[in-house]
Amino acid sequence: MLKITGVSRRFGDVTALSDVSLEIRQGEFFALLGPSGCGKTTLLRILAGFESPDEGTVTLDGDDLLGQAAHRRPVNLMFQSYALFPHMTVAKNVAYGLERERLGRAEVRGRVDEVLQKVGLETMAGRRPHQLSGGQRQRVALARAIVKRPRLLLLDEPLSALDKKVRAEMQLELKRLQNEVGITFVVVTHDQEEAMSLADRIAVFNAGGVEQVDAPVELYEHPRTPFVAGFVGANNIFEGRACSAGLAGEELGILPGDSGLPDGTPALLAVRPERIRLDGEDKGVLGGEVVDVSFYGGISHVSVQVSGRRQPVLVATQGATQVQTGSKVALGWAEGDGVLIPQ
């Protein structure tokens, strides 16, 4: 549906995007995830028409998008700051885009009422933006963007301005709305939990390029680049060379992993904290001493200092743990839980 091919953009010496290609499907909830300054917002601004790429093409359902002026594109953007018009009421803000389409007054009213109801703000229609809470403003911004029934809806850090509790609510609501209206959503975020919980597929950006495009579970279970392994979720990363049993570390010996790489390839082994077992004293592949135990309610984090490795190994266990600081433990994991990434 949306096809981005070879898009690059430089600002002076800074390369914001280099040769980015993505294909986004009809009706998909797609996330662009990355640290700030990775180019994801630049890509969003290119799609909205506020920025032009130096190279590359973008087509929407086969039509060239870059040739169209920003105000003619069938693409709507929900701004990070919401950018609501302060001098207009909620209803006027939402009606603004429809009035540009020269629709009849009755139809504009009908559609505004309908969308305000959909986001639960029908009683707020007469208020000005400054009279609303953050969550309500966010919903007005969303209503204003979806009321035009765009083919593509772009969301720039849609939930970042909200506090944690409202954010969780709005995440559910966004997802419900996307199902209801069936519009293709492209959301930009630096918050991986947000991307994971919302998106059907995620493109991880780093330094202007796409590292990996995958469904959330796949991305978490099988990171394909060192950056993704380090950026998405917590990971214990070991350096070494690939071998048939996994990874041969220089000081740690053979670590189990699911190796598909030719023997001897320089590689990283990533193991999720929740996949590591604390086996007691003698079983397991690594031995170490517990240096810290933190209880988070549902889970506990245990940091284990392993000789031959500078950073402690992080282990996550369900609920409270019996292990105490200073005790000796052995760490182990199943071969399938060690993910090998070529370096």
Add this chain to the structure above:
Amino acid sequence: MTRSTGSGASVRSRARRSRALGRLVFLGPGLTYLIVLLLIPLALLISFTVFRRGRFGGIVYELTAENFTRLFDPLYLGVVIGSLRLAAIATLIALLVGYPTAYLIAQLPQKWKTIALVAIVLPFWTNFLVRIYAWIILLSGPGLVNSTLMDLGLIDKPLELLYNQGTIVTGLVYSYLPLMVLPLYAAIEKLDPQLREASANLGAGPVRTFASVTLPLTLPGVLTGCLFVFVPSFGNFIIPELLGGGRSIMVGNLIRDQFLKSRDWPFGSTLALALIAVLIVLLLAQAWSARRA
């Protein structure tokens, strides 16, 4: 118990007294200035309006309403309306020139913004009279404009560029344009550029975006700028005197003439009061609409 409340009260009252003293120290100079140089002269001026003129200037303390009836004499009313017209035209031109200027300055990179703003206020560093005389030199019969046009062969004899209403408006716009640009710049600079992007994103072209978003949100700046240009233009007498050929075209000249030539202080005061009244009405209108915006 009683003792402690008693001493607490006296501590409080002492604190209150010293706060009042502190206020007086800070407010004193400004208040004195306002009372001596503004309120007392204004009170004198208002009181003059109800007395008769003295034969050689000054006041004869006999009550009369004659000054106010004279105000509605078509001759004087015409001057007041003519001044309103010239000031309004000057304000409108200053707005039409000043808005794009302010808009462009607001889009410049930070470093250039500062330079542009300094350039806008630069004329104020030169004496006002000198700058007005410069216009006489530019526009006079053998002046720079006429001689250039003649050298280019566009005209055969010098145009009469000086001493008409157009020259007055030119002088007013030239003198007060910076006062239009600065408040407009402040208002436009404050505007979130994302609002314009949001408008475009929702399908509005540049003209629609300007009319529906940019202009309404900068309206307070527009009103302030208009007031800053209109007020000194309306009561001006130097520019019409020098560029308008010295005839009593504007109310400022008329007032000046009443005091210095006709020696009719009461009527001069009445005209001045009328001018102040018009300006107060405008200020109130501006304050009211700024609060609504």
